[in-house]
Structures are given as C-alpha cells and as structure tokens.
Amino acid sequence: MVLLGIETExxxxxxxxxxxxIARLRIFSGxxxxxxxxIQEVSGNILVVSQFTLHASYKKGNRPSFIKAARPEQAIxxxxxFLKTLSCCIxxxxxxxxxxxxxxxxxxxxxxxTIIMDSRNRE
Numbered sequence: 001m002v003l004l005g006i007e008t009e010x011x012x013x014x015x016x017x018x019x020x021x022i023a024r025l026r027i028f029s030g031x032x033x034x035x036x037x038x039i040q041e042v043s044g045n046i047l048v049v050s051q052f053t054l055h056a057s058y059k060k061g062n063r064p065s066f067i068k069a070a071r072p073e074q075a076i077x078x079x080x081x082f083l084k085t086l087s088c089c090i091x092x093x094x095x096x097x098x099x100x101x102x103x104x105x106x107x108x109x110x111x112x113x114t115i116i117m118d119s120r121n122r123e
Contacts, residue, residue, distance in 0.1 A: 001047045001107050004082060006052030006075040007068045015118035022046070023089035024101035027113055033123040035113070039090055046086065049105055050079050072100060 002022060023039060030036035038044060038115050052075070056064035070078070076099055087094045 001049065001105075002086075003049055003051040003054060004079065005051050006078050007055050008070050008074065009068075010070060010119065012078070012081060015083055017119050017122065018117060019082060019086040019089045021117060022086060026114070027109075031052045045092070045095060046090065047095045047097070047105075048079075048083055048086065049103065050075070050084070050099045070082055071085060075099070093101075 025043055026038050027035050028037040028039070028042045028044065030041075039101050052066055052069040053064070054074070055069040056066055057068065058064050083096050098107065
C-alpha cells in the first residue's frame, strides 16, 4: 500500500522519481529471509491511496494545519499521473482509492516495514 501525499511544490518529476523508486524498491523477502526482491519479482500488486494528511503541520497549536498539501485542482491531475506512471513502471494496473473520499482502508503489515519517501529528500 502506498499512501500518497501531494504537496504544493510537487510536480511531474517528483511523481516519476517516486514511481521509479517504488517499482525498484527491494522490500520483499527473498532467499534467507532477506529483503531482496521488488514488487515485480514477487508478482505483487499495489494499492495507492491519496492521503493529504501526511502533510500535516502540528508545530503551532493543537489543530493540525494542512497548508502544504496541494489543493484538489493541482493534486488530482498529479495523482492520476502518478497512478499511470506507476502502472507503467511495474507493468500492471495499480489499484487506487477515490481521491478525496472518506474511505475505510485496512492494512495488515507483513513484517515491520514502513518506509517514508520524500521526493525532496532524494539523497
């Protein structure tokens, strides 16, 4: 599952970088139980859910601010581009949530792996 937060500064290049990284990320167990396989090697699927709350700022006061999150008119086209690009990178359709919807999504982690990727922090 990919929880995708799009902020005001994000662009097509950021989406392309993230898609390439996600497609090649070796986070699935291979021989000897080591994380050594990518999504294609395990014939896996990806679910992408838009999650603007990832950009919450909580430093001032007790109510989170989402000022860095992109507005729908910017975020929706980038979200759709991300889905299309990721599908091309992994060679199959990517499942997705409904942008902006109040969805109930369940996640069961297979192991202790949660990775935060930020296209502004590529090093």
